[in-house]
Amino acid sequence: MPSVQVPKKLPILMVTDGVVFPAATMRIPIRSKQNILMLEQRILSATSLHGSIVVIAYRDATADKSSSADDSQVEADGRVPKAVHTIATAAIVTQVMGSNWPQPSYTVQVTGLCRVRLDRIVRQQPFLLAAISQLDKIDDIKSVKAVSEAALKEFTDDVWKILNYLSPRDAAVQQLRKIVHTASLDVICDLTASVLKEVTYTELLRVLDHVTIAERLAMVHSLVKRQLKVMEHLSGDDESYTVQIHPESTRVDDISRLLGSIINRKAVGGRDGDMSERNASNSTQRDALLQKLKDAKMPPDVEKDILKEYQKLKGMSNFSPEYNSLQNYLELVADLPWSTESGETLNVQKSRADLDADHYGLKVLKTRILEYLAVRQLRRSLKGPILCFVGPPGVGKTSVAKSIANTLGRTFHRVALGGISDESDIRGHRRTYIGSMPGRIIQGMKTAKTKNPVFLLDEVDKLTSGVHGDPSSALLEVLDPEQNNTFLDHYLNVPFDLSGVLFIATANNVSGIPAPLLDRMEMIEIAGYTQEEKVRIAMDHLIPKQLREHGIDASHVHLPADSIAIIVQRYTREAGVRNLERSISAICRAVALKIAEAQSSSASSPSADSTVFRTDVGLPALPIVIDDTALTDILGPATHANSGAEILVQPGVAAGLAWTPVGGEVLYVETTKMEGEGRVTLTGQLGDVMKESANLALTWLRSHVSTDMKRDLIEKTDVHVHFPAGAVSKDGPSAGITVLVALASLFTNRCVRSDTAMTGEVTLRGLLLPVGGIRDKVLAAYRAGFRRVILPKRNEKDIIDIPEEIKKSIEFVFATTMAEALNAAFEGGFQKLQSNAASKL
Numbered sequence: 001m002p003s004v005q006v007p008k009k010l011p012i013l014m015v016t017d018g019v020v021f022p023a024a025t026m027r028i029p030i031r032s033k034q035n036i037l038m039l040e041q042r043i044l045s046a047t048s049l050h051g052s053i054v055v056i057a058y059r060d061a062t063a064d065k066s067s068s069a070d071d072s073q074v075e076a077d078g079r080v081p082k083a084v085h086t087i088a089t090a091a092i093v094t095q096v097m098g099s100n101w102p103q104p105s106y107t108v109q110v111t112g113l114c115r116v117r118l119d120r121i122v123r124q125q126p127f128l129l130a131a132i133s134q135l136d137k138i139d140d141i142k143s144v145k146a147v148s149e150a151a152l153k154e155f156t157d158d159v160w161k162i163l164n165y166l167s168p169r170d171a172a173v174q175q176l177r178k179i180v181h182t183a184s185l186d187v188i189c190d191l192t193a194s195v196l197k198e199v200t201y202t203e204l205l206r207v208l209d210h211v212t213i214a215e216r217l218a219m220v221h222s223l224v225k226r227q228l229k230v231m232e233h234l235s236g237d238d239e240s241y242t243v244q245i246h247p248e249s250t251r252v253d254d255i256s257r258l259l260g261s262i263i264n265r266k267a268v269g270g271r272d273g274d275m276s277e278r279n280a281s282n283s284t285q286r287d288a289l290l291q292k293l294k295d296a297k298m299p300p301d302v303e304k305d306i307l308k309e310y311q312k313l314k315g316m317s318n319f320s321p322e323y324n325s326l327q328n329y330l331e332l333v334a335d336l337p338w339s340t341e342s343g344e345t346l347n348v349q350k351s352r353a354d355l356d357a358d359h360y361g362l363k364v365l366k367t368r369i370l371e372y373l374a375v376r377q378l379r380r381s382l383k384g385p386i387l388c389f390v391g392p393p394g395v396g397k398t399s400v401a402k403s404i405a406n407t408l409g410r411t412f413h414r415v416a417l418g419g420i421s422d423e424s425d426i427r428g429h430r431r432t433y434i435g436s437m438p439g440r441i442i443q444g445m446k447t448a449k450t451k452n453p454v455f456l457l458d459e460v461d462k463l464t465s466g467v468h469g470d471p472s473s474a475l476l477e478v479l480d481p482e483q484n485n486t487f488l489d490h491y492l493n494v495p496f497d498l499s500g501v502l503f504i505a506t507a508n509n510v511s512g513i514p515a516p517l518l519d520r521m522e523m524i525e526i527a528g529y530t531q532e533e534k535v536r537i538a539m540d541h542l543i544p545k546q547l548r549e550h551g552i553d554a555s556h557v558h559l560p561a562d563s564i565a566i567i568v569q570r571y572t573r574e575a576g577v578r579n580l581e582r583s584i585s586a587i588c589r590a591v592a593l594k595i596a597e598a599q600s601s602s603a604s605s606p607s608a609d610s611t612v613f614r615t616d617v618g619l620p621a622l623p624i625v626i627d628d629t630a631l632t633d634i635l636g637p638a639t640h641a642n643s644g645a646e647i648l649v650q651p652g653v654a655a656g657l658a659w660t661p662v663g664g665e666v667l668y669v670e671t672t673k674m675e676g677e678g679r680v681t682l683t684g685q686l687g688d689v690m691k692e693s694a695n696l697a698l699t700w701l702r703s704h705v706s707t708d709m710k711r712d713l714i715e716k717t718d719v720h721v722h723f724p725a726g727a728v729s730k731d732g733p734s735a736g737i738t739v740l741v742a743l744a745s746l747f748t749n750r751c752v753r754s755d756t757a758m759t760g761e762v763t764l765r766g767l768l769l770p771v772g773g774i775r776d777k778v779l780a781a782y783r784a785g786f787r788r789v790i791l792p793k794r795n796e797k798d799i800i801d802i803p804e805e806i807k808k809s810i811e812f813v814f815a816t817t818m819a820e821a822l823n824a825a826f827e828g829g830f831q832k833l834q835s836n837a838a839s840k841l
């Protein structure tokens, strides 16, 4: 090839059949690990394909068959291994097709640039890098001159003849037709060699070896002549045909391969007949695939469609980029559980026992699950509402779903929906897309391996709708018992029956669930746990589980209930038990380390008597008791030491109760005032509703000023209201009463009762309206040490949800008006503030 100068070091793309000639374009499937690494790290990681030059190296056809060139070891001195042919082709990568899912499978399109010699292997990892010398001389004039005019003419005439036999649709044939009279002789020779059909791999490598043009011409011409003979014979032009092998190519396997290829070509009419070896291995693979497809026992209609696809695969060249993707598709189809199901062991009594054994408390949830299972046991049908567990993190939503799967004897699969904004995540991409893959439901079914698993759709409230369609509408179809027996994934493109699947959804926050989905599901709320419940959960479930996981037992460590209570109060402030479990795990780790260290020091100590180790002398006294001091040693200083009472020591601060998707929270409202023009500033990550209720509270207070409050409230004073914990975004009107109380405290210079927290929406008319999440809020107040809670009167009915032991230790004050709430929030109340203040307006 004229005018190319290739770099002196190039990465190697190892090819074990087919030869890329300079100027010819070829597609090469990438299969070996080293080739994939080279492609991914050198070509795909570059910002563009421009200038991606590689050396195409070949298996040496004469080397020992047992040494595969793909994994041949490079000598320590960098010598090129024997299994690799030393003459290679530098080529430019022009296109990469394929994807890395489900396993990396690529095809690259390359165009040959020039011949090169592999001098040395300079690097082996992660892919081979070779030092090379460029071989094609820019002008091999002497050599060209040695070719006679007549020989040249005879050669081009024969090439034309061949071209007339070959398919004009073949791109290489078209290219050769265009340039056969204009291009330089070396290019014509190479291109001709690349379009020849009846040649062996060995012969192609020899053409590559002929660097001088005269020799190359002679070799290619003899191959052209032989092919002409074959073609004339096959088309019936030459009755007296006998196969003549090129004199150099005398090896028996070459001859038989050649004959095989001719027969192959006549029967199939395809290319690449000399790849009989690969064809053989592909055909065994295909046979196995066919067997798997038949064993999958798909519905007859589906099987018919799939077998059609299989026939397509059979008729396809394995060099074609579609081959791999079709093969991947069929593998997925074969792996899906079309007919495999777990035999269900439905027995409500046993389920009750199982659920109770796995989880403490959760009465409402367990009852609802048992009712659901009972109906299924009686009706023997699956159609029923989809259950959705709603609650803060760590309250056991996922682990209850797992227990359901266990008690039913079904497999369990969880799919996280958080952050999904694309319809194709649920329903898959069409197969025409590059890198297409099935949606999470079908992928999940493949992993579950049975057609009736318990399928957990985690965090349905975190689905968002993006530019590529709405995933929740695809989920609707999945969950609809009327439609889901013919669920159509775009990638799979044949209906799949999901009617045997038991779907369970989870969410932290009902308001995040798209309305149509909400409509289809039955919500079961799981509120946070009380301190006593947490201690019980820890003692009965979390501690035994963590001990098992850390390879220790009760004889090594003793974690008394009092210490658990300290962890709950001072180290974790959460609705669920996730951090509690983490802390217990940290304690188990520390104990395990201590025991292991003591064991190894007594074992390695030269003076140690072996009996000492056996009798465990030298270990800390067992079991190690985790008391207050041990807790500080292991978990560090307490993180939640401040109780509400300590914060509420100055005027202008009040404790409100907020509901967040992660449970209830105590929210302190701080206010301050300064001289100004009556402006109000609000800070602390507030939503609009929160701002409105703060303004409303201030307006009400200004209009109901009493002598208890200083006049400066309505005069020239600026007020700043701050909601600390700015990282948590807050919205909802329930902080209205807290702002009112905080402001009242600010202007009267009186402290709010330190044992009191509150929640409630305020109105301009002075009423206190009911709010949601009472159980979570009261639990949060209790956790934070408050023993008195002001609630709107109309929330009195919600008290029933609160556990008895908490009800007993908290005093509830129910207020109908803001004035009543204000009076309750301060020791002694306000003398002049009438409870019927609302009527003043």
Ligand SMILES: Nc1ncnc2c1ncn2[C@@H]1O[C@H](COP(=O)(O)OP(=O)(O)OP(=O)(O)O)[C@@H](O)[C@H]1O
Binding pocket: 358, 359, 360, 361, 362, 392, 393, 394, 395, 396, 397, 398, 399, 400, 506, 508, 537, 541, 542, 576, 577, 578, 581
């Ligand atoms: N009532 C309970 N009894 C026993 N163990 C419990 C209970 N509640 C929670 N757990 C344990 O707490 C841990 C956390 O629970 P899980 O992961 O199921 O929470 P989740 O509600 O699904 O949280 P998320 O919303 O973050 O997914 C698990 O180890 C679980 O077994």
